[in-house]
Amino acid sequence: MRTKIFDNQTLITQIQRFSVNDGPGIRTNVFLKGCNLSCLWCHNPETQSFTKELYWKNRLCVQCGACFDVCPNEAINPPxxxxxxxxxxxxxxxxxxxxxxxxMKCVDSCVNGALEIVGKALTIEEILDEVERDALFYKNSGGGMTLSGGEPTAHSDFANRLITSAKERDIHVCLDTSGFCSWEKLELLANKSDIILFDLKHIESIVHEKITGVPNELILENLSRLVDSGSEIWLRILVIPGFTDSIEYHRKVADYLSTLSRPLDRIDILAFHNWCEDKYSWLGRKWPMGESQAIDPADIDHLTDVYESSARKITIGGSGFDIRLNLKPKYALPTT
Ligand code: SF4
Ligand code: SF4
Structure with missing residues:
Protein backbone atom coordinates (compact mmCIF):
# COMPACT_ATOMS: atom_id res chain seq x y z
CA MET A 1 0.00 0.00 0.00
CA ARG A 2 1.28 3.47 -0.87
CA THR A 3 1.80 6.17 1.75
CA LYS A 4 -1.05 8.68 1.50
CA ILE A 5 0.37 11.95 0.24
CA PHE A 6 -1.02 14.98 -1.61
CA ASP A 7 -1.67 14.66 -5.34
CA ASN A 8 1.06 17.10 -6.26
CA GLN A 9 3.72 15.24 -4.26
CA THR A 10 5.55 11.96 -4.40
CA LEU A 11 7.97 10.22 -2.06
CA ILE A 12 11.66 10.82 -2.72
CA THR A 13 14.39 8.90 -0.92
CA GLN A 14 17.25 11.14 -1.97
CA ILE A 15 18.27 14.01 -4.22
CA GLN A 16 21.90 13.22 -4.89
CA ARG A 17 24.03 16.05 -6.27
CA PHE A 18 27.30 15.75 -8.24
CA SER A 19 26.69 12.32 -9.70
CA VAL A 20 28.94 11.46 -12.65
CA ASN A 21 27.81 7.91 -13.47
CA ASP A 22 24.16 8.33 -14.46
CA GLY A 23 24.20 10.16 -17.76
CA PRO A 24 26.44 12.83 -19.29
CA GLY A 25 28.26 15.48 -17.27
CA ILE A 26 27.58 16.44 -13.68
CA ARG A 27 24.10 15.39 -12.66
CA THR A 28 21.59 15.47 -9.85
CA ASN A 29 19.86 12.14 -9.30
CA VAL A 30 16.29 12.19 -8.05
CA PHE A 31 15.35 8.84 -6.48
CA LEU A 32 11.61 8.16 -6.48
CA LYS A 33 10.40 5.76 -3.80
CA GLY A 34 8.62 2.68 -5.12
CA CYS A 35 9.47 -0.01 -7.65
CA ASN A 36 7.58 -2.84 -9.34
CA LEU A 37 10.63 -5.11 -9.46
CA SER A 38 12.46 -6.69 -6.54
CA CYS A 39 15.96 -7.40 -7.83
CA LEU A 40 18.00 -9.76 -5.71
CA TRP A 41 21.02 -7.44 -5.75
CA CYS A 42 19.08 -4.15 -5.49
CA HIS A 43 21.59 -1.51 -4.41
CA ASN A 44 18.84 0.85 -3.24
CA PRO A 45 16.51 -1.32 -1.13
CA GLU A 46 15.02 1.79 0.45
CA THR A 47 13.50 2.69 -2.93
CA GLN A 48 11.55 -0.58 -3.36
CA SER A 49 8.58 0.16 -1.10
CA PHE A 50 6.04 2.84 -2.02
CA THR A 51 5.63 3.79 1.65
CA LYS A 52 7.72 5.70 4.13
CA GLU A 53 10.04 3.47 6.14
CA LEU A 54 12.29 3.68 9.17
CA TYR A 55 16.02 3.20 9.30
CA TRP A 56 17.35 1.97 12.62
CA LYS A 57 21.13 2.47 12.71
CA ASN A 58 22.30 0.04 15.36
CA ARG A 59 25.78 1.54 15.61
CA LEU A 60 24.33 4.90 16.71
CA CYS A 61 21.85 3.42 19.17
CA VAL A 62 22.81 3.59 22.85
CA GLN A 63 19.71 1.63 23.91
CA CYS A 64 18.40 4.51 26.02
CA GLY A 65 14.77 3.39 25.54
CA ALA A 66 13.33 6.84 24.71
CA CYS A 67 11.76 5.53 21.49
CA PHE A 68 10.28 2.56 23.36
CA ASP A 69 8.55 4.98 25.74
CA VAL A 70 6.91 7.14 23.05
CA CYS A 71 5.74 4.50 20.58
CA PRO A 72 1.92 4.35 20.71
CA ASN A 73 1.78 0.92 19.04
CA GLU A 74 4.25 -1.12 21.10
CA ALA A 75 6.21 -1.46 17.89
CA ILE A 76 9.63 -0.98 19.48
CA ASN A 77 11.59 -3.68 21.21
CA PRO A 78 12.69 -2.84 24.76
CA PRO A 79 16.32 -1.84 25.24
CA MET A 104 7.33 8.56 13.11
CA LYS A 105 6.91 9.69 16.75
CA CYS A 106 9.97 7.66 17.72
CA VAL A 107 12.24 9.57 15.33
CA ASP A 108 11.84 12.84 17.22
CA SER A 109 12.53 11.10 20.51
CA CYS A 110 15.96 9.85 19.44
CA VAL A 111 18.68 12.40 20.11
CA ASN A 112 21.38 10.11 18.74
CA GLY A 113 20.22 10.04 15.14
CA ALA A 114 19.71 6.27 15.26
CA LEU A 115 16.21 6.50 13.79
CA GLU A 116 15.66 8.09 10.42
CA ILE A 117 12.63 8.51 8.16
CA VAL A 118 13.20 7.13 4.66
CA GLY A 119 11.00 8.90 2.14
CA LYS A 120 10.06 12.55 2.00
CA ALA A 121 7.00 13.86 0.16
CA LEU A 122 8.08 16.65 -2.18
CA THR A 123 6.34 18.69 -4.87
CA ILE A 124 7.68 19.12 -8.38
CA GLU A 125 8.67 22.70 -7.58
CA GLU A 126 10.58 21.64 -4.45
CA ILE A 127 12.47 18.98 -6.39
CA LEU A 128 13.35 21.24 -9.30
CA ASP A 129 14.37 24.14 -7.06
CA GLU A 130 16.89 21.75 -5.47
CA VAL A 131 17.99 20.39 -8.86
CA GLU A 132 18.48 23.91 -10.25
CA ARG A 133 21.02 24.77 -7.57
CA ASP A 134 23.63 23.15 -9.80
CA ALA A 135 22.49 24.70 -13.08
CA LEU A 136 25.92 26.24 -13.65
CA PHE A 137 27.61 22.85 -13.35
CA TYR A 138 25.12 21.33 -15.81
CA LYS A 139 25.82 24.09 -18.30
CA ASN A 140 29.57 23.64 -18.10
CA SER A 141 29.58 19.85 -18.16
CA GLY A 142 26.57 18.93 -20.30
CA GLY A 143 24.83 17.53 -17.23
CA GLY A 144 21.34 17.78 -15.77
CA MET A 145 18.81 15.76 -13.83
CA THR A 146 18.54 11.96 -13.82
CA LEU A 147 15.17 10.62 -12.77
CA SER A 148 15.75 7.30 -11.06
CA GLY A 149 14.36 5.13 -8.30
CA GLY A 150 12.76 2.92 -7.59
CA GLU A 151 11.15 2.96 -10.97
CA PRO A 152 10.03 6.28 -12.52
CA THR A 153 7.47 4.59 -14.80
CA ALA A 154 5.73 3.24 -11.67
CA HIS A 155 5.10 6.93 -10.83
CA SER A 156 4.24 7.77 -14.42
CA ASP A 157 1.87 10.67 -13.84
CA PHE A 158 4.21 12.44 -11.43
CA ALA A 159 7.27 11.58 -13.54
CA ASN A 160 5.54 13.00 -16.61
CA ARG A 161 4.80 16.30 -14.87
CA LEU A 162 8.30 16.45 -13.34
CA ILE A 163 10.04 15.89 -16.69
CA THR A 164 7.75 18.39 -18.43
CA SER A 165 8.53 21.05 -15.82
CA ALA A 166 12.26 20.26 -15.95
CA LYS A 167 12.28 20.77 -19.72
CA GLU A 168 10.39 24.07 -19.27
CA ARG A 169 13.31 25.12 -17.04
CA ASP A 170 15.73 23.99 -19.75
CA ILE A 171 17.17 21.13 -17.65
CA HIS A 172 18.66 18.14 -19.48
CA VAL A 173 16.82 14.96 -18.39
CA CYS A 174 17.90 11.32 -18.27
CA LEU A 175 15.23 8.73 -17.51
CA ASP A 176 16.58 5.66 -15.69
CA THR A 177 14.19 2.74 -16.19
CA SER A 178 13.85 -1.03 -16.05
CA GLY A 179 11.44 -0.81 -19.00
CA PHE A 180 8.85 -2.88 -17.15
CA CYS A 181 5.68 -0.90 -17.89
CA SER A 182 3.17 -0.41 -20.69
CA TRP A 183 4.62 0.96 -23.93
CA GLU A 184 2.29 3.97 -23.68
CA LYS A 185 3.77 5.01 -20.34
CA LEU A 186 7.35 4.49 -21.47
CA GLU A 187 6.82 6.29 -24.78
CA LEU A 188 5.29 9.31 -23.04
CA LEU A 189 8.24 9.71 -20.67
CA ALA A 190 10.89 8.76 -23.22
CA ASN A 191 9.68 11.31 -25.76
CA LYS A 192 10.16 14.10 -23.23
CA SER A 193 13.55 12.90 -21.93
CA ASP A 194 16.90 13.54 -23.59
CA ILE A 195 18.46 10.14 -22.85
CA ILE A 196 17.02 6.82 -21.67
CA LEU A 197 19.21 4.83 -19.28
CA PHE A 198 17.76 1.37 -19.82
CA ASP A 199 18.72 -1.29 -17.26
CA LEU A 200 18.89 -4.79 -18.69
CA LYS A 201 18.75 -7.20 -15.75
CA HIS A 202 18.87 -10.59 -17.49
CA ILE A 203 18.35 -11.74 -21.05
CA GLU A 204 16.57 -15.03 -20.19
CA SER A 205 13.00 -14.52 -19.05
CA ILE A 206 12.89 -17.45 -16.61
CA VAL A 207 16.02 -16.28 -14.82
CA HIS A 208 14.83 -12.67 -15.01
CA GLU A 209 11.63 -13.62 -13.20
CA LYS A 210 13.54 -15.58 -10.59
CA ILE A 211 15.88 -12.72 -9.72
CA THR A 212 13.64 -9.67 -10.21
CA GLY A 213 10.12 -11.01 -9.68
CA VAL A 214 8.93 -10.31 -13.25
CA PRO A 215 9.53 -11.88 -16.68
CA ASN A 216 11.37 -9.89 -19.36
CA GLU A 217 9.28 -10.22 -22.56
CA LEU A 218 7.62 -6.83 -22.08
CA ILE A 219 10.99 -5.25 -21.25
CA LEU A 220 12.66 -6.56 -24.40
CA GLU A 221 9.69 -5.51 -26.51
CA ASN A 222 9.87 -2.01 -25.02
CA LEU A 223 13.60 -1.84 -25.66
CA SER A 224 13.06 -2.80 -29.29
CA ARG A 225 10.33 -0.18 -29.71
CA LEU A 226 12.47 2.48 -28.09
CA VAL A 227 15.30 1.68 -30.48
CA ASP A 228 12.89 2.00 -33.42
CA SER A 229 11.60 5.31 -32.07
CA GLY A 230 15.05 6.90 -32.38
CA SER A 231 15.43 7.77 -28.67
CA GLU A 232 19.01 8.09 -27.41
CA ILE A 233 19.54 4.90 -25.37
CA TRP A 234 22.31 4.04 -22.98
CA LEU A 235 21.87 0.38 -22.11
CA ARG A 236 23.14 -0.54 -18.66
CA ILE A 237 24.27 -4.13 -18.26
CA LEU A 238 25.06 -5.33 -14.76
CA VAL A 239 27.67 -7.96 -14.05
CA ILE A 240 26.27 -9.94 -11.12
CA PRO A 241 28.23 -12.85 -9.61
CA GLY A 242 26.61 -16.17 -10.41
CA PHE A 243 24.05 -14.67 -12.82
CA THR A 244 25.57 -12.43 -15.47
CA ASP A 245 29.32 -12.80 -15.02
CA SER A 246 30.21 -15.27 -17.77
CA ILE A 247 31.43 -14.36 -21.23
CA GLU A 248 28.81 -16.74 -22.69
CA TYR A 249 26.08 -14.73 -21.04
CA HIS A 250 27.33 -11.49 -22.57
CA ARG A 251 27.64 -13.11 -26.02
CA LYS A 252 23.99 -14.08 -25.70
CA VAL A 253 23.07 -10.47 -24.89
CA ALA A 254 25.15 -9.21 -27.82
CA ASP A 255 23.36 -11.71 -30.11
CA TYR A 256 20.03 -10.32 -28.97
CA LEU A 257 21.20 -6.73 -29.50
CA SER A 258 22.23 -7.60 -33.05
CA THR A 259 18.55 -8.25 -33.84
CA LEU A 260 17.59 -4.63 -33.03
CA SER A 261 17.10 -2.21 -35.88
CA ARG A 262 20.23 -0.17 -35.11
CA PRO A 263 23.19 -0.15 -32.74
CA LEU A 264 22.57 1.46 -29.36
CA ASP A 265 24.01 4.87 -28.59
CA ARG A 266 25.97 3.53 -25.69
CA ILE A 267 26.41 0.50 -23.42
CA ASP A 268 27.62 0.86 -19.84
CA ILE A 269 28.83 -2.35 -18.23
CA LEU A 270 28.48 -2.00 -14.47
CA ALA A 271 30.28 -4.10 -11.89
CA PHE A 272 28.45 -5.52 -8.89
CA HIS A 273 29.39 -4.00 -5.53
CA ASN A 274 28.13 -4.47 -1.99
CA TRP A 275 28.18 -0.94 -0.60
CA CYS A 276 24.47 -1.25 0.17
CA GLU A 277 24.82 -3.81 2.95
CA ASP A 278 24.30 -1.21 5.71
CA LYS A 279 21.04 -0.03 4.16
CA TYR A 280 19.63 -3.56 4.31
CA SER A 281 20.60 -3.88 7.97
CA TRP A 282 19.09 -0.43 8.81
CA LEU A 283 15.81 -1.65 7.28
CA GLY A 284 15.97 -4.88 9.28
CA ARG A 285 16.57 -6.95 6.15
CA LYS A 286 19.27 -9.39 5.17
CA TRP A 287 21.48 -8.42 2.18
CA PRO A 288 20.69 -11.31 -0.18
CA MET A 289 24.09 -11.12 -1.93
CA GLY A 290 26.06 -11.16 1.32
CA GLU A 291 28.14 -14.14 0.20
CA SER A 292 29.19 -12.48 -3.07
CA GLN A 293 32.43 -10.57 -3.56
CA ALA A 294 32.44 -7.16 -5.22
CA ILE A 295 33.68 -7.25 -8.83
CA ASP A 296 36.72 -5.17 -9.73
CA PRO A 297 35.84 -3.14 -12.87
CA ALA A 298 39.37 -3.88 -14.19
CA ASP A 299 38.48 -7.59 -14.26
CA ILE A 300 35.58 -7.10 -16.68
CA ASP A 301 37.33 -4.77 -19.10
CA HIS A 302 37.44 -7.54 -21.73
CA LEU A 303 33.62 -7.55 -21.96
CA THR A 304 33.72 -4.37 -24.03
CA ASP A 305 35.00 -6.48 -26.97
CA VAL A 306 31.83 -8.58 -26.89
CA TYR A 307 29.68 -5.51 -27.50
CA GLU A 308 31.92 -3.93 -30.15
CA SER A 309 29.21 -3.86 -32.81
CA SER A 310 26.27 -3.39 -30.40
CA ALA A 311 26.78 0.29 -29.58
CA ARG A 312 28.59 3.42 -30.68
CA LYS A 313 30.31 3.75 -27.30
CA ILE A 314 30.98 1.17 -24.59
CA THR A 315 32.20 1.90 -21.07
CA ILE A 316 33.01 -0.01 -17.93
CA GLY A 317 31.51 1.88 -14.99
CA GLY A 318 29.31 4.29 -16.91
CA SER A 319 31.11 7.57 -16.25
CA GLY A 320 29.47 10.30 -18.26
CA PHE A 321 31.87 13.00 -17.19
CA ASP A 322 34.62 12.54 -19.71
CA ILE A 323 32.66 12.78 -22.91
CA ARG A 324 30.94 16.15 -22.86
CA LEU A 325 33.19 18.21 -20.63
CA ASN A 326 33.12 21.78 -21.82
CA LEU A 327 34.85 23.71 -19.05
CA LYS A 328 36.20 27.01 -20.23
CA PRO A 329 38.67 29.10 -18.21
CA LYS A 330 37.05 32.28 -16.97
CA TYR A 331 40.00 34.38 -18.15
CA ALA A 332 42.12 33.68 -21.23
CA LEU A 333 45.72 33.01 -20.30
CA PRO A 334 48.17 35.56 -21.77
CA THR A 335 49.89 34.15 -24.83
CA THR A 336 53.06 36.25 -24.54
S1 SF4 B 1 7.00 4.97 13.60
FE1 SF4 B 1 8.04 4.59 15.51
S2 SF4 B 1 6.64 5.39 17.05
FE2 SF4 B 1 5.43 5.15 15.20
S3 SF4 B 1 4.55 3.11 15.30
FE3 SF4 B 1 6.45 2.91 14.20
S4 SF4 B 1 7.98 2.37 15.70
FE4 SF4 B 1 6.21 3.21 16.81
S1 SF4 C 1 15.90 6.61 21.19
FE1 SF4 C 1 17.53 6.24 19.69
S2 SF4 C 1 19.35 5.74 20.91
FE2 SF4 C 1 17.55 5.53 22.28
S3 SF4 C 1 16.99 3.35 22.11
FE3 SF4 C 1 15.75 4.45 20.60
S4 SF4 C 1 16.96 4.32 18.70
FE4 SF4 C 1 18.34 3.80 20.38
Missing part, protein backbone atom coordinates in the same frame (compact mmCIF):
# COMPACT_ATOMS: atom_id res chain seq x y z
CA UNK A 80 19.03 -4.44 25.73
CA UNK A 81 22.70 -3.83 26.43
CA UNK A 82 24.37 -1.89 23.56
CA UNK A 83 27.18 -4.47 23.41
CA UNK A 84 24.70 -7.28 22.96
CA UNK A 85 22.76 -5.37 20.30
CA UNK A 86 25.89 -4.57 18.30
CA UNK A 87 27.52 -7.99 18.46
CA UNK A 88 28.06 -9.87 15.19
CA UNK A 89 25.72 -12.69 16.26
CA UNK A 90 22.88 -10.39 17.33
CA UNK A 91 19.50 -10.79 15.63
CA UNK A 92 18.05 -7.90 17.65
CA UNK A 93 16.21 -5.27 15.60
CA UNK A 94 14.61 -2.24 17.18
CA UNK A 95 11.39 -2.03 15.17
CA UNK A 96 8.59 -4.63 15.12
CA UNK A 97 7.46 -3.86 11.60
CA UNK A 98 4.10 -5.61 11.72
CA UNK A 99 2.96 -3.25 14.49
CA UNK A 100 4.47 -0.04 13.13
CA UNK A 101 2.09 2.40 11.39
CA UNK A 102 4.85 4.84 10.39
CA UNK A 103 3.65 7.58 12.72
Missing amino acids: ISPEEAKSEESTYYKIIKERCDNC
